[in-house]
Amino acid sequence: MSASVLYDVPGPKARVRNRIYGALSTVALLGLLAFIVYKLDDTGQFQAELWDDYEYSNTHERILDGLLTTLKTFAIAAVLSVALGAVLAAARLSDHRPVRWLATAVVEFFRAMPLLIMIFLLFAAVFTSDPMWALVIGLTLYNGSVQAEIFRSGINAVSKGQGEAAYALGLRKTQVMTSVLIPQAVRSMLPSIISQLVVTLKDTSLGFIILYEELLFVGRAFAQQTEPVNGVYAFIPMVIVFGSIYILLCLALSSLATWVERRTKRSRKGAPPAMPVNNAALASEAGQIG
Amino acid sequence: MNVLSDNFAMFREGFLGTVELTALSALLALVLGTLIAAFRVSPVPALRVFGTAWVTLLRNTPLVLLFLVATLGLPALGLKGWDSFWLAVMALGCYTSAFVCEAIRSGINTVPVGQAEAARSIGMTFSQTLGQIVLPQATRTAIPPIGSLMIALAKNTAIASGFNVTELGSVQKTLNADAGYDIYVIFAWIAVCYIIITFAISGLFRLLENRLAVAR
Structure with missing residues (x-):
């Protein structure tokens, strides 16, 4: 202070x-x-009967199932989106103009579309019977485009002399990229990549809206089937239990990002962890919103 | 191609719904975000703790869960008579306020300490330093990130379609269920609507940025 x-x-x-x-x-x-x-007590949210269900092992299994579904969706979407991001970033940094334009168009389009609108499209037109893939592909397209921008700005952040020196030594284009630029860029972009993965994790809950049986969906189904006690439905207990699970998951992932950021700041070698785009440093500090 | 002309009234209602939802949530997010940012930089520990807790909790909660809290939780706690539109505004506004708070706070943190020290050494009071030295500089750095937050907010309003609010997402859902139209054409028109909204927001913020720009 x-x-x-x-x-x-x-x-x-x-x-x-x-x-x-x-x-x-x-x-x-x-x-x-x-x-x-x-207020919670007054409206009868602390009545023991509302919470009883959470003691049954059957309940635990259902919550665990929902959690595993969420984590599975997240894992697939995370891997695919990072891969797509790498491909799109490479295309945007390409020396061939048509490739660059195409990649730019793809990235800008998917970043500008609300994710849920994409998911509605995929669910209605392509994966009509499989909400999981509608969700995964939607998440991949959106987050892949965002990751591509993170990769690109990370690579542009490596000081120009590094690439020029490598070319002067006679390295080829691919060698410059893989052995000089990428190793230095990864340090600076890792925190942003992980923050975007937190967004991916949070957005798996959009599956709820297309009735995909992930954690939040299980939660609501659960609250609706619990018998109301004295006219009080079990929504608040559900929100408290499932909300804490989500918050803990996301906090764990965010704190990984913070830890990585602190580690990269500590090192004296390598590129500084600041991001290149004017306000990107601010943006990373403010966390990604979606 | 006649999806738009056949359902023009529906599209108009959805478009206006999205615009209204965005505008009102943005207002709530900006007011609340500024207040929480003030808490987080205040010299009072209790307020700082509250601000930090608010930001940490809301940034790590999925927006869909917040919608559930607003639409199912608040009525259960005796908040009767609010319609789903205002509950959606609450959810979107509170969620975005956490991000706005961080944008404002990092804006304040980018003002060099020497600026305020210089102001105090020529005898300016606290409110003069704040109003004439710190805030004008902090606002300029905070505006571009707040602009991108508002665009993200406009895109997030689509989630309200899952909670009985009429906006573009719910229009898309209704038309998709109506088998007569090509789903890709519906998507294209919805996409055009969103692009109009996000372009308007980014244009507005670019205007603000240019108006406030100062050589530093």
Whole structure:
């Protein structure tokens, strides 16, 4: 806090004032929390019968099934999207103009389309009986295009002299790419790649809307079949349980990204982890939205 | 090719639905995001903790889950009488506010400390420093990322089609189910609608950026 742009190191008067604000805001936040808990209790969300189902091993199996379906979808989509990203990035960096244009058009189009609209199209026209592949291919096309931009900017971020020096030594185009540019670029782009994978993981839940039986779908089916207790449906327990699973999964993956970022910053060799595009550094700090 | 002319009223309603949903959620996201950003840079630890928790939770929650919380959870907690449109605005606005908060906060962090120190050393008060030195510079850096967030928000509104809101996604779903039309043609028209919206947003933000641009 010592080097903040917004204020100096507080003096005695400001310290007292900050302490008063601190106390007031703590009280207000605790009050808010208490109100939420009161409201949950008041509307009968803590009735034991609503939570009983979560003790059965049958329930655990169904949750596990949903979780595995989500993870399987994520794994396939992650591998395919990184592969597609690599291909598209290579095409965008190509020396042949038609290849470059085609790749640019593909990347720009799929990045501009809402993912769900793509999935609706695939589900209605191609994979009518197989929501999983509609979801996986949709995720691959969208995230692959985003990954392509990450790869491209990572490779462009390697200082120009590196490539020029390699050409001067007589390396061929492919050699320059694989043995000079890519090894240096991977360091700087790894955190962004992982952040985009978090987005992919979160977006697997779009399968819910096309009735694919992933984690969230299992959750809702579960809440709907639980008998209402005194007129209260089991939605809130479901949201709490399944929400925590999602948040834990995504947090684990995001913290991997943060850890990698810190490691790459620590090293003295190699390209700096900052991204090249003007505001990309900001964007990576702000996390990817979708 | 007559998908559009046959269903023009439906397309118009869907288009306006998406625009309204985007505009209102953007408003909520900007207001809430600024407030949470203020919390996160404040000297009060309790508010900082609250801001961090808000951002971490919302950034790591799938938007579909937030929609479920809004459409099933809030009514269960006694928030009766809200229609699905406003619940969708709540979900989209809260989700995007976490990202807006981070964009604003990193905008503030890019202002060099020397700027504020110089301002204080010539005797400017806290509000003068904030209003005339820090915020104008922070806004300029924060605008491009906020622009891309608003485009992402416009694309995310499609999720509302799964929750009884009339917008472009639900138009596509209805027409797809109606067997008479070519599904790719429907997609093409829906795509055109989204491209109009995202182009308008990026144009607006480019305009803002140019108007506010200053040689630094």
